[in-house]
Amino acid sequence: MRKALSAASLMMLMGLAQANEGQWQPYQMPQIADKLKQSGISIAAEDLADLTQYPMNAVVGLGYCTASFVSPKGLVVTNHHCAYRAIQYNSRKQHNYMRDGFLANTMGAEVHAGPSERLYVTESVTDVSDKVRSNLPEDPLLRYRALEDNRKALIAECEADENYRCSVPSFHSGLEYYLIKQLIIRDVRLVYAPPKSVGAFGGDIDNYEYPRHAGDFTFLRAYVGKDGKPAAYSEDNVPYVPKSYLKVNAKGVSAGDGVLVAGYPGATQRYRRASELKFSKEWLYPTQAARYQRQLDTIAEMSKDNEEVAIKYAGSVASMANRMKKLNGLMDGFRATDIVGIKQQQQAEFAKWAQKDHADVLVEVEKLEQLLAQKRDRQQTDHYFENAQSSALLKTAMNLYRWALEKQKPDAERELGFQQRDQKMFTARLKRLDTSFDAKVDKALWQMDIEAYLAQDHRVPEFDALLEENTEVPLGERLEALYALSSLRDQQARLDWMNKDVAEFESSADPFIRAAVSLYPVIEKQERLEKTLWGELSKARPAYMKAIIAFNKEQGKPVYPDANRTLRISYGTVDGYRSADALYKQPFTKLEGIVAKHKGQEPFNAPSRLLEVIAKGDMGEHKVEQVYPNRQSWMCRFISCNDAQPSFNSVPVNFLSSVDTTGGNSGSPILNGKGELVGLNFDSTYEAITKDWFFNEEITRAIHVDIRYILWMMDKVDNAHNLLDELELVK
Known part of the structure; x- marks a missing residue:
């Protein structure tokens, strides 16, 4: 059994490794502009903070996952596992789309994703802390009801237009409240989903594991009434025209590149006791x-x-x-890892800080x-x-x-x-x-x-x-x-x-x-x-x-709210990691890895068409010669190096980065430094699962579907050229 890493050892690491930690509210991006630049992010922090501008107005929620617009005709891309309900809703014995996949070659062939499927486009986020927390009674039950009444009043006012869904979630455990206004798109349709044997290749065995070879992607489309306003499903509806949509960078990313993830992470507990x-x-x-x-x-x-x-x-x-x-x-x-010990040590340092000038805080802690x-x-x-x-x-x-x-x-x-x-x-x-x-x-x-x-x-x-x-x-x-x-x-x-x-x-x-x-x-x-x-x-x-926020600021630690299903941005680097003694996991997997894993039975049962195309070596323009261009500055941290750079010569399938994610980030767009789509987030590595409680930069990695694999599947395997023609490709 691997020896547990002590609290003292991890506390030492914490001081050295916090660069990529943080699930930041968009308005906070200008506060970390210098860190973004250091990571190779060239898009202006002010643009990321503006929800009415590219790229943030192309990022949408599903209520449980994230997605993004990728064409002017309302085409949306997300994870295959995020679209399970839509695929399942349309599957029958006679046409099992879970097993066989689905592709609509025309818009007329696109099918209803189901009566409860929605897309939510966040248009504004407003600080309403004073309005929610004003004039609260001391009695705890009455206090609860007053908080709820204040939130409901704000929501009712915001939802005067029935096309919007509003919420007032708490941040920092009720210290702050924000009014979130989202446009609701009620007519969502299934457009293109690979078979489960692609979307969930490796199944439960590979879940949270790496190396990974999953084509975890699906395309949906947003429809609205002829007047351009959200409407319930109807054959008369027309594709929604988003205010912007993501450009797709067909060249993808290389090791060491800076990347962003934007989405709706579910819940973390990093400030809990x-x-x-x-x-x-x-x-x-x-x-x-x-x-x-x-x-x-x-x-x-x-x-x-x-x-x-x-x-x-x-x-x-x-x-x-x-x-x-x-x-x-x-x-x-x-x-x-002794994370309980780490928390206790953090609390001891906090208590020592409080004893100096904030003794009343310790009474509140008790x-x-x-x-x-x-x-x-x-x-x-x-x-x-x-x-x-x-x-x-x-x-x-x-x-x-x-x-x-x-x-x-x-x-x-x-x-x-x-x-x-x-x-x-x-x-x-x-x-x-x-x-x-x-x-x-x-x-x-x-x-x-x-x-x-x-x-x-x-x-x-x-x-x-x-x-x-x-x-x-x-x-x-x-x-x-x-x-x-x-x-x-x-x-x-x-x-x-x-x-x-x-x-x-x-x-x-x-x-x-x-x-x-x-x-x-x-x-x-x-x-x-x-x-x-x-x-x-x-x-x-x-x-x-x-008190915790004041303490963390004095210690120079990042201060961002725990995840709560609201829109967040994280940044990081395309990078591998050392998962165990003498075991370094490289950041990219390739097509040949699918063949190596294929066993002809679930969950490693790749479709015959996919295997045939790989066998022919038909990679087209999606083939990548090199994904490790900066080997001396990147991989030499872990292995001995020489001047020779390892060739790749394949289509990248999945890749790793150090962006800070959790559940709800599934389907989130991975953007390069210019804000162009280069992949989809879909999982975390097994060693990183505890990041919901504690972020350790040395081992925390997220797993993404590489955009080049998605484009290759559309081009060479499933002939989804009607959809490829919709995308704005940067080559």
């Missing part, structure tokens, strides 16, 4: 990983000889497998730790209780009943997620259930979660009482009866429930509706406890973060 990390390391992550493994095993067994089930759960399986491997990587990373202890207890209870409600039909029933309850209130007083603004997406989710649900699989997964709940001590008495009904009948049979008797398996029945009032729910004979009504009081009670705790933390966290 050591006690929070310790809890995640010792309880939360192992518990979550074990559950994912049970779910994956069950779905694999039930879909083994059932292609229809396999298609329905393809997206869920990919998502769970990715999360499980990430959790395992986090746990392995914690064993290899209050925060007491609240975090309460939070950990709540997390354990919530984890098992929420999982025990995991049936897709039960969750649907609960959401429908909550919708009926919230409808009784004025719209401004409803819970977020149940306001009038949410109706279209709520309806879309009800419709989409048909494409990702199988009663037998859902029941099997739910039963496992209930059994896990019953086997532990964090119980909810009201839920126990519900489970104790008819205990003379085995649990599996009781659950099966619920599915047999429920009307919620029918899409129209689900949609009809949206228009019913509370009394109709409370008199319903549908078993899932009855369960939802019975459980609501305890769920409401649990929510009240969580909101009260959140209200307490909304005082303690910002006070702590204000």
Whole structure:
């Protein structure tokens, strides 16, 4: 086993290696302009800060991934795994696009990506901290409600035009709030997706690993009404004309080049306390990983000889497998590096700093730790209780009943997620259930979660009482009866429930509706406890973060908010890394690596057409002679050098860089120093997974699809010349 790197050793590294750390808000780019120039980024920092200008106005969100416009006709490129839902939505036994891939040779052949697919174009980000945090009461529950009311008022004003979606996320744990205004594009279509054997070549085995050879890309297109405004899917809609679109640099990048990534990273915890990390390391992550493994095993067994089930759960399986491997990587990373020790040492230095001139801060820290202890207890209870409600039909029933309850209130007083603004997406989710649900699989997964709940001590008495009904009948049979008797398996029945009032729910004979009504009081009670705790933390966290920011600035450390699914920019260098003793991983992989890995069966089963083109040596203008032009200044850090430079003579498939990314950055455009598209982010290396908690520049690398491989696939393998003609290629 590799010896764990001590906290003291890592703290020494931290002082030397922070150049590429930071998931920066766009407005912060001028603050680091000198660092951008040092990294070879020539595009002006002021241009990166301006969301109305190229290239930032070409970067869009999917709600869970990132994408970017690449043509004046609304063509969008993202990862294959980010488009799973769109590919799955259109796959059937007779045309399995997951297995075979999809290409529309004309716009008329492009297919609807699904009722819940959206593109979000961020148009403005405004600091509203004073408006959100003004006149807050001391009572924690009232404080929570006041914060929510202030945010909802800002959102309602921003969404006066129904074509926009607005949000007010917190930054630095509630110290700051920003109003995010995004144009919503509701008609998204699938244009071109390679087969899964290309997009996910290597499957779960290669997930987070390197060297990598995945063609993780897919093209979508944004459509709007004939008036140019966002509209629901209609055959009469026309392609959206973006304000700008990314130029595509067909020459790509070389080792040592500076690069940027722009996207919507999900969540990091770099400013969290050591006690929070310790809890995640010792309880939360192992518990979550074990559950994912049970779910994956069950779905694999039930879909083994059932292609229809396999298609329905393809997206869920990919998502769970990715999360499980990430959790395992986090746990392995914690064993290899004493990050808890690093956090504790950082906190000791912070405490020493505070004792000099900020002693009151230490009192606030003690209050925060007491609240975090309460939070950990709540997390354990919530984890098992929420999982025990995991049936897709039960969750649907609960959401429908909550919708009926919230409808009784004025719209401004409803819970977020149940306001009038949410109706279209709520309806879309009800419709989409048909494409990702199988009663037998859902029941099997739910039963496992209930059994896990019953086997532990964090119980909810009201839920126990519900489970104790008819205990003379085995649990599996009781659950099966619920599915047999429920009307919620029918899409129209689900949609009809949206228009019913509370009394109709409370008199319903549908078993899932009855369960939802019975459980609501305890769920409401649990929510009240969580909101009260959140209200307490909304005082303690910002006070702590204000002190942490002051401390970090004095230490010369980068100060940027933890990721929270808002638009961020990171910069770095195309670079390999030393993954273990005597093992250096070079930054580029090539076509020949696909052939070397190919075994003729999943997950290393490359399409025959791709293998044939490689065998012919048909690389065309996408072939690269050299990707290591500055060998003396770059690779000689790790191996002995001479004047001879290693030739490449192939098409680059994937490459590494030191940009700072996390989940949500999937599909993010990788830009060269001029702001031109050179690749797509799609993964991190296994050693880098712990970067959500701690950024170590020596081993933190992100994995990208090289634009030259994408262009080669379009040109030589899939004959997507209609799409190539749309791109603005820089050669």
